[in-house]
Amino acid sequence: MRAFELARRRLLKRVIATGSLFVPLPYAWVWAQSEGTMKLLRAPKVALVLGNSKYKEAPLKNPANDAKAIADALKASGFEVTLKMDAGKADMAAAVQAYVQTLAAKKCVGLFYYAGHGLQLAWRNYMLPVDADIDTIADIQKQGVEVNALLEGLTKAANPMNVIILDACRDNPFGNLKGVDHKGLSQMDAPQSTLLAYATSPGNVASDGDGANGLYTENLLRELKVAEARVEDVFKRVRLGVRVKSKGAQIPWESTSLEEDFWFIPPKELKKISDAEKQKAFDEELKLWESIRESKSPAPLEDYLRRYPSGEYTELAQLQLDRTLATQGEKRITVVAQEGNPFTQGFVRADVEFKVGDWYEFRTLDLATKAEVRRVRAEVVGVTENEISFSAGSRSAGLVLDRLGNVRRTPQGFRFTDSQNMPLEFQIGNRWTTQYRTFPPNVPERIRVMTDIEYRIVAREKLVVPAGTFDCFRV
Numbered sequence: 419m420r421a422f423e424l425a426r427r428r429l430l431k432r433v434i435a436t437g438s439l440f441v442p443l444p445y446a447w448v449w450a451q452s453e454g455t456m457k458l459l460r461a462p463k464v465a466l467v468l469g470n471s472k473y474k475e476a477p478l479k480n481p482a483n484d485a486k487a488i489a490d491a492l493k494a495s496g497f498e499v500t501l502k503m504d505a506g507k508a509d510m511a512a513a514v515q516a517y518v519q520t521l522a523a524k525k526c527v528g529l530f531y532y533a534g535h536g537l538q539l540a541w542r543n544y545m546l547p548v549d550a551d552i553d554t555i556a557d558i559q560k561q562g563v564e565v566n567a568l569l570e571g572l573t574k575a576a577n578p579m580n581v582i583i584l585d586a587c588r589d590n591p592f593g594n595l596k597g598v599d600h601k602g603l604s605q606m607d608a609p610q611s612t613l614l615a616y617a618t619s620p621g622n623v624a625s626d627g628d629g630a631n632g633l634y635t636e637n638l639l640r641e642l643k644v645a646e647a648r649v650e651d652v653f654k655r656v657r658l659g660v661r662v663k664s665k666g667a668q669i670p671w672e673s674t675s676l677e678e679d680f681w682f683i684p685p686k687e688l689k690k691i692s693d694a695e696k697q698k699a700f701d702e703e704l705k706l707w708e709s710i711r712e713s714k715s716p717a718p719l720e721d722y723l724r725r726y727p728s729g730e731y732t733e734l735a736q737l738q739l740d741r742t743l744a745t746q747g748e749k750r751i752t753v754v755a756q757e758g759n760p761f762t763q764g765f766v767r768a769d770v771e772f773k774v775g776d777w778y779e780f781r782t783l784d785l786a787t788k789a790e791v792r793r794v795r796a797e798v799v800g801v802t803e804n805e806i807s808f809s810a811g812s813r814s815a816g817l818v819l820d821r822l823g824n825v826r827r828t829p830q831g832f833r834f835t836d837s838q839n840m841p842l843e844f845q846i847g848n849r850w851t852t853q854y855r856t857f858p859p860n861v862p863e864r865i866r867v868m869t870d871i872e873y874r875i876v877a878r879e880k881l882v883v884p885a886g887t888f889d890c891f892r893v
Contacts, residue, residue, distance in 0.1 A: 454578075454677070454678040455678045455679045455680070456688075457578065458527060458578060458579055458678055458679075458680050459680075459681075459684055461525065461526050461527050461578060461579075462498065462524050462526040462527070463492075463495075463496055463497040463498065463526060463527045463528075463529070464497065464498050464499075464500075464517070464520055464521065464524065464526045464527070464528055464529075465489070465492045465497040465498070465499045465500070465528070465529040465530070465531065466499075466500050466502070466513060466514065466517040466528075466529075466530050466531070467485050467488055467489045467492070467499055467500070467501045467502070467530075467531045468485060468502045468503075468505060468510060468513065468531065468532045468533070468534070468545070469481040469482045469483075469484055469485020469486065469501075469502075469503050469504070469532075469533045469534065470482075470503075470504055470505060470532075470533070470534030470535065470545075470546070470547065470548050471483075471503075471504060471534070471548075472504045472548050473534075473535060473546070473548050473550070474548070474549070474550075474551065476535070478534065478535065478588060478626055479626055479627075480533070480626050480627050480630065480631055480632045480635070481533035481534045481585070481632070482503050482504065482533075483630050483631055484533040484585060484631050484632050484635040485501060485502075485503060485531065485533050486501065486503070487630075487631060487635065487639055488531050488533075488583075488635060488638070488639065488642075489501040491639055491642045491643065492529060492531075492642075492682075494643075495642065495682040495683055497529060500513065500516075500517065504548045505547055505548065506547045506548060506549040507547040507549060507550070507561055507563065509547075510545070510547050510563045511563055514563065514568055514571070515571075517530065518568070518571035518572060518574075518575050519575075521572065521575040521577040521580075522574070522575035522576065522577065524577075525576075525577050525578060526577055526578075527577070527578065527579045527580075527581075527680070528572065528575075528577055528579070528580045528581070529580070529581045529582075529583070530568065530580070530581070530582045530583065531583045531585070532545050532583070532584055532585065532586050533585040533586065533632065533635065534546060534548075534585075534586055534588075535550075535586065535588060536565075536584065536586025536587060536588075536602075536603055537558065537562075537598060537602075537603070538598075538600055538602070538603050538604040539555055539558050539559065539598060541604045541758070541759045541760060541761055542564055542565075542566050542604065542761075543564070543565040543566065543584075543586075543603045543604050543606065544558055544559075544562030544563065544564055544565065545562060545563045545564075545565060545584075545586055546561070546562055546563075547561065547562075547563065549561075550562065552595065554595075555595060555598060558595075558598075565582075565584065565603075565606070566606070566761065568582070569582075569606070569609050569612075569614075572609065572612065573609045573610065577611075578611060579611050579612070579676065579678070579680060580609075580611065580612040580613070581612070581613045581615070581649065582608075582612065582613070582614045582615065583615045583638070584603060584614075584615065584616050584617065585617040585624065585632055585634050585635055586603060586617070587602040587603050587616060587617050587618045587622065587623050587624040588623060588624055588625075588626050588632075600621050600754060601621060601622060601623050601754075602618060602619075602620060602621050602622045602623050602624075602754075603616060603620055603621075604620055604621075604756070604759060604761065604762075605620035605621075605671075605673075605753065605754075605756045605759060605761070605762040605764070605765065606673065606761045606762055607673050607675075607761065607762045607763060607845075607846045607847065608673040608674055608675045608847055609675065610675050611675060611676060611677070612674070612675055612676070613649060613650065613653070613672060613673075613674045613675075613676050614672065614673045614674070615653050615656075615670065615671075615672045616670060616671045616672070617632070617633075617634035617635075617660075617668070617670055618634070618660075618668045618669060618670060618671065618751070619669050619670070619671040619751055619752065619753045619754075620671060620753050620754055620756065620765075621753065621754020621755075622668070622669075622751050622754070624668050625664065625667075625668055633660055633663060633664060633668060634656070634660055634668070634670060637655075637656045637659040637660050637663075638652075638656050640659070641653075641655045641656050641659075642682050643683070644683070645683040645685075646681060646683065646684070646685045647681065647682070647683070648679050648680065648681060648728070649676070649679075649680045649681065649682065650672075650674060650676065650727075650728065651727040651728055652682065653670070653672050654723075654727035654728065654732075655723075655724055655727050656670055657669060657670040657671075657672070658720060658723050658724065658727075661750075662716075662720060665748055665749075666743065666748040666749055666750040666751060667749070667751060668751070669750065669751055671753065673762075673845065673846070673847055674847045674848075674849070675846075675847045697868075700730070700853055700868075703726060703729055703730055703731070704730070704835060704836075704855075706722060706725075707722065707729075707730070707731040707734075707735070707836065708836075710722055710735075711731070711734065711735075711738065711804070711836065712738075712803070712804060713738065713742065714742060714745070715742065716739055716742045716743055716746070719735050719738055719739040719742065720739065722735050723735055723736065723739070728850070728851070730836075730837075730838065730851065730852060730853045730854070731836055731838060732838070732850070733822060733838040733840070733841050733842045733850060734820065734822060734824075734836060734838055736842050737770060737821060737822060737842050753765045762845075762846075763845070763846045763877070763878040764845070764878065765843065765844070765845045766843075766844040766845075766891070767842065767843055767844070768822060768823070768840065768841065768842050768843070768844070770821045770822060770823075772798055772801050772806045772821070773798065773801065774798050774799060774800065774801055775797065775798060776797070776798040777795060777796060777797040777798065777809075778795070778796055779793065779794065779795040779796075779885075780793070780794055781793050781794075782794070795809075796808045796809055796817060797809040803821075804820060804821060805818055805819070805820060805821075805826065806818065806819040806820070806821065806823075815829055816828070816829040816831070817829050820836065822838065822840040822841075822842065823840045824836070824837045824838060824839050824840050825837075825839075830859065831858075831859030831860075832856060832857065832858055832859060833856070833857040834854050834855070834856055834857070835854045835855045836854065837852045837853075837854035837869075838850060838852045839852055839871065839873075841873070841875075844875060844891045845875065845891075846875055846876070846877070846878065846891075847874070847875065848874070848875045849872070849873060849874040849875070850872075850873050851870070851871065851872045851873070852869075852870075852871050852873070853868065853869065853870045853871075854868075854869055855867065855868055855869075856868075856869065873893055874893070875891050875892070875893050876892055876893070877891070877892040878890070878891050878892070879892055
């Protein structure tokens, strides 16, 4: 704490002396942030696309259409594509094996897409060939093609990046089979350098669609054609589109461990972004956000999320959209509990339901001596739709948070533009950024103190402190 106070004082002295200060983290604000990104753009791109419609029992209308359309879209963006339609077990297994071998040999960017029936058994996910004849749970293991085995193969291939898309959560014709306890697919954490995308949240089922394509792939096809959209932004926009169209009955889900940017249609020019350009972009986004942040209509929030899928206020915008849609009757599906699943560290949504009377207590220690510097108890004394106020008559008097727990005002008089140091959803690999302006007390508002932070959730672990043992995500 002493070191922090000294650093803060030095910072404020510099602010006052210069009149303007921008404090970046040590990473470059450029279109292509690293040589790793450039290598991805130069690497060959290979895709395996599977679409199974003609099942003996419970045939599906759209997977064959979906697979053909996805294959065409990937070819247009430079992928070498292998397309398999209505494949049996032997053909599917051979295609997957050849695909993994190609990735290992060429060290290319890989994309795997599957549309068709899929189910989970003992936390493992299976894609079903068209010749599958399932009478018992043993038949699932014998006749299905296991997604977990594909992930293991990709890990061994050690290629630089993978995208896996599973539009395989349609209504399961074997849902009443004894021993199959859950609908849809099981949650899996993405292996290294992989984005894993589901058509709907784990433990739920997806729509086969009313048109030529399934609801998920219909949205995916549209977003794949958007120029200069980062791969993670593509899937965030897909998630929003599917959720809105299905009124919350289907919400796509992703797990990612990507560390580099990738585009299906890259920017025409990879250039550095100057501090002035970055400041202008921040001001524009802040102005838009402050004009809609208390909106009771979903439309402006949806428009913001489409424009800024990885923006400075997407966590806050998503929370406000959740609340707005709930008032309009949306019955939002949730991720099914994954307790006991060995393939994931799980998923938790932030608890935003603050109540008057809630309290917390913390101790501040000197890191050098371990001596207690101070002890603070803060109690919630006011809750509005967007702000939480803490106890008057204590050291926390004047502390104001937003509903996610981000600080808006401190007892010492510091004020902040909206920030998202706290995420709405916790799962391994989740990453987000925040950029905000601080207004120190007794300093003219024209003086800008800017902060940039990039966050990633890297682990889940038990943390033991004097107050007890806590189940935590490490950020």
